[in-house]
Every structure is written in structure tokens, then in C-alpha cells.
Amino acid sequence: MTSADTAAAPGRFAARVRRARESGVLVVQPRMGFADPRRMREGLRAVRDVRAATVGTITVDSYTRVNAYDRALAGVRSGAELNGFPLVAHGPDVTRAVCEGLAGEDFPVQVRHGSALPERLVAAMAAAGVDATEGGPVSYCLPYGRVPLRDSVRAWARCCELIAGRDEPMHLETFGGSMLGQLCPPAVLVAISVLEALFFREHGVRSVSVSYAQQTHPGQDLEALEALRRLAGERLAGMDWHVVLYTFMGVFPRSALGALRLVEESARLAVRGGASRLVVKTAAEAHRIPTVAQNVDALEFAAAVAADEAGRARPRAAATGVYEDAALLVDSVLELSGTVGGALLRAFATGVLDVPYCLHPDNANRARAAVDPWGVLRWADPGRVPVASGSGPVASGSAPRASVGAQGLLGMLGFNERRFDAEDLLGFRPREGVYA
Known part of the structure; x- marks a missing residue:
């Protein structure tokens, strides 16, 4: 039993993941975002109706990530095909309408973005009643641009305080387990993930998830997940926390079967390593932005693999430090x-x-x-x-x-x-x- 099992679970997102964990079920989640509100709503509905335990995702567009809100707004007005949901340009009312009747206790929604200076974005999602978001002062700064780290730390401190001050607490996931997606030693990913969670706690957030991204060796990844769970249990006492695993964030296999095998390995790794949630990629990652149908297929595939793995004997992780x-x-x-x-x-x-x-x-x-x-x-x-x-x-x-x-x-x-x-x-x- 981890400290997460004894802490009160604030907010719908944390409560949904906890119920699934207590039932022995892995929560699966896509990385999905569309500019058009109707299409975004259709995507959320499809994910909600997947034959698995799911949570919803609204991924923002690249203009919003870098605070180019005027360009995102111009895209909305012109009907341009942006590569995500321009949440600030649409505003809280539109975002709330997208989620209305879909988001709830059994289907909370998380906004995933990538912004080093996300104050306006976090304020907009908080006003829209979003259940969770992700990021961190290091993990959303160093990989994505040249914003000074000091500015990112200040901005994320203010965002944490806004999140912590909501009447309905918002869950915050550190992206620290995926620095650059690959080629970062597992110990560094684990450490940054825990350090960002401690930063969140320092600024009032009490419901967090710590992350790790699948790398290049299943045995080493299993060891890293176990290290992350152990270290979080020691350092995050009194908080609600769980572990989230990301399917490999780097160059994907080009063959359909190769891509499915990679997704399969990530689902088995999540179960073996005690993760509560898996952010799933699709077999289309090497070729295009996945459709709603491809996301649904990937979620159902990952959930089926996880259910199969839950009935197997758990392998022993090697101890390499x-x-x-x-x-x-x-x-x-x-x-x-x-x-x-x-x-x-x-x-x-x-x-x-x-x-x-x-x-x-x-x-x-x-x-x-x-x-x-x-x-x-x-x-x-x-x-x-x-x-x-x-x-x-x-x-x-x-x-x-x-x-x-x-x-x-x-x-x-x-x-x-x-x-x-x-x-x-x-x-x-x-x-x-x-x-x-």
C-alpha cells in the first residue's frame, strides 16, 4: 500500500483513477486534440464510450503552447486546421460546453499542453471547470524552447497556487518522466518527476501524478517504475499521488505490427510496474496525427493487453541502481x-x-x-x-x-x-x- 492509498483523494480525476486501481484495472488515456469544438466533443464522447476504464484528454494546439494566442484566434476565425484545441482562443464557455454532459465522476477530463508560461491557459481551463492538467517548470521548459528556466519556475509557482486555490481541486501531473522523450537516463527521469511533484506540493497542490516514459529496454523500464513508486512513497507522504506511464515518446516503428508490439509492451510494462494510468499512442504515430477511430482502437487494444497481463506472474526487475x-x-x-x-x-x-x-x-x-x-x-x-x-x-x-x-x-x-x-x-x- 502506498501513501496514495491512505491520503484523501481530492477531485474527480484522482478519485476516478483510485477506483480503477482498487479494482485492479489500468486507466487508459489518449493524447488527442482537435481545433473544432464539435469534433473535440465527438472525440471525448468516443473515448468515454471505449470498452475500458478511460479518462478524457484535450490537447491544445502549438500556438497556444507558446502563448501565440492571436495566431490561434486567427486560426479559429479562418477555420484553419490547427494541431490541437486552442483553449484560450475558444475561451472558458466554449471549453465548458465541449465537456458538458460528458465529463463527470466516471469520465474526468485532463488538458495536456506543453507551455512553459501557462498562466493564462491554466486560468482559462480552471474557469472552464477542467479536472486536471499536466506539465512542470522544468519538463515544460527545457525541451520546448528558450524561455528562461527562472521565468518558467515563477510562472508555474503561480499556476500551482491558482490550481490549489480552486473550490474543486485540480489534479496536476508532472511531465518530468519524459524529458526530450528519450535518451535521458531513467534515474534522471525519476528524479525530475519527484522533484516537480515536490515543487507542486510546495505551492499548495495536493493531488499529483508522477510520470515515466517507456524507453528502450523493458527490464530497465520496470526497474525505473519500481524506483519511481518507491521514491514517491517516501517523499510524497500525505499527498494523493499515482504513477502514470507514457507509451514511448520517440521515433515510432513504421510497420503496423511493430507499432502495435510497442504499444503492447507499454501496456504490459504499466501493469508490471504498478502504474495506475497509461497514456497511449497509436499504430499511426509514425505516419500522421491519429484519427478518433485510431485512438479508440489503441485504447481498447492497450486495455485488453493490460487485462491479460494482470493475470500473469509478475517478473522480477533487475537491480542496477x-x-x-x-x-x-x-x-x-x-x-x-x-x-x-x-x-x-x-x-x-x-x-x-x-x-x-x-x-x-x-x-x-x-x-x-x-x-x-x-x-x-x-x-x-x-x-x-x-x-x-x-x-x-x-x-x-x-x-x-x-x-x-x-x-x-x-x-x-x-x-x-x-x-x-x-x-x-x-x-x-x-x-x-x-x-x-
Whole structure:
């Protein structure tokens, strides 16, 4: 039993996930957004009616994510095909109408966005009565642009206080488990996820989810999920929290069967790792923005796989130090300042936190990670990131070289694409036991 099981569940979103967890059912959720309110409403209705435990998603458009509200409004007025729902341009009344009669205790709705400076957006979704949102001062800043981290920390502090002050509490999910989507060592993903949850708590939010994105090795991912649950249980006492897993956020397999195998592995991983919710991708990810029907198919497929996995014996995760590295990193960051926000700023300024291959000006970009031949994501060079004794690049004879060139980087980015397309053609399965 985690601390989440003993804390009061504030809000419809947290309560829905808790009921499913208590019934042994995985909640599945799409990443779906349409500019037209009628189409967005139809998408929500279709997700609500899926033969599975679901929650709804409204994903905003790219103009709204970067605060280009005038361009989003121009798109609405011209009927342009935006790549998401322009929530600020539509306003709270339209957003509320989209959800009216659909959102409820058994089908809460979350807004997913990607904004480093989301104050106006969060105010609009709060006014519309949305149940949940996602993000964080680091995870929605470093990967997506050049907004100074200090500005993002300030903006997210104000957003947290707005969320916490609502009569009907809004649930907040950290996106920290998906920094750049891939090639970030699991311990860093776990640590940033927990640190952002602590930041949310520091500013009054009491219902959170901690996240992790599927990477390139199922055994390592299982270890990371168990480390995330353990660390959250230790550090988030008194809060309502649960774990959410994202289907792989990087380059997707191009074959339909390869893509389905990747989604299948994410659903099995979610059950094995004790996640309460899975954000599902579709078999169309490599080719186009998925339709409503493709999202529905993916949700029903993932739910069926999860139900099958729930009846299987749970495999044992290998112990390679993900928890130890993540705990050390969380402690090392928190020691830098009396506030979590200040500690995050200081950690990136000194390189204690460093996201490999991230070009944001506030990221040191000295650390390097690499995928070894078995798919294990290891440090090639941790830079100034503290690594627990016995882990890191010297822990295995197969650890990659510290130098990672452009060709090697491209190869690593396509690892899962090649692996799952090869499984489609050859029936190949990765080694899941002790890491090579």
C-alpha cells in the first residue's frame, strides 16, 4: 500500500483513477486534440464510450503552447486546421460546453499542453471547470524552447497556487518522466518527476501524478517504475499521488505490427510496474496525427493487453541502481536551496541536473547517455550529475564510449523503430534478464 492509498483523494480525476486501481484495472488515456469544438466533443464522447476504464484528454494546439494566442484566434476565425484545441482562443464557455454532459465522476477530463508560461491557459481551463492538467517548470521548459528556466519556475509557482486555490481541486501531473522523450537516463527521469511533484506540493497542490516514459529496454523500464513508486512513497507522504506511464515518446516503428508490439509492451510494462494510468499512442504515430477511430482502437487494444497481463506472474526487475541514483540526485538537488524552485534553478546552473542532448541555454548539456547493444540506456558521461557508487558507465563492460557522434545519436534515436519493426519481420525479442 502506498501513501496514495491512505491520503484523501481530492477531485474527480484522482478519485476516478483510485477506483480503477482498487479494482485492479489500468486507466487508459489518449493524447488527442482537435481545433473544432464539435469534433473535440465527438472525440471525448468516443473515448468515454471505449470498452475500458478511460479518462478524457484535450490537447491544445502549438500556438497556444507558446502563448501565440492571436495566431490561434486567427486560426479559429479562418477555420484553419490547427494541431490541437486552442483553449484560450475558444475561451472558458466554449471549453465548458465541449465537456458538458460528458465529463463527470466516471469520465474526468485532463488538458495536456506543453507551455512553459501557462498562466493564462491554466486560468482559462480552471474557469472552464477542467479536472486536471499536466506539465512542470522544468519538463515544460527545457525541451520546448528558450524561455528562461527562472521565468518558467515563477510562472508555474503561480499556476500551482491558482490550481490549489480552486473550490474543486485540480489534479496536476508532472511531465518530468519524459524529458526530450528519450535518451535521458531513467534515474534522471525519476528524479525530475519527484522533484516537480515536490515543487507542486510546495505551492499548495495536493493531488499529483508522477510520470515515466517507456524507453528502450523493458527490464530497465520496470526497474525505473519500481524506483519511481518507491521514491514517491517516501517523499510524497500525505499527498494523493499515482504513477502514470507514457507509451514511448520517440521515433515510432513504421510497420503496423511493430507499432502495435510497442504499444503492447507499454501496456504490459504499466501493469508490471504498478502504474495506475497509461497514456497511449497509436499504430499511426509514425505516419500522421491519429484519427478518433485510431485512438479508440489503441485504447481498447492497450486495455485488453493490460487485462491479460494482470493475470500473469509478475517478473522480477533487475537491480542496477536506478533507485539509488534517483534518490541521490533528489537529495543532491534539495540540498542546494531552501525551496524546491530555488534548488531546481541552482541544480541546472551547476550541472547537478543536466539533460543529455538538451540545447536549452539553461541546461549544461555536458552529460551524455547512450543505448548499449541490448537496449539498456546508460551514462556515457554523467558530467557533473552525481551518480551512486557502483553505477554509471563503468558498471558494465558493455558500457558505451563517452564520445557520441551525430551518426551514433541518430542510430540510438531509431533504436525502438528498428527493434519493433525487426520483431515484426523476424520474431526477435529483446533480452529481458540481467543486463549485458
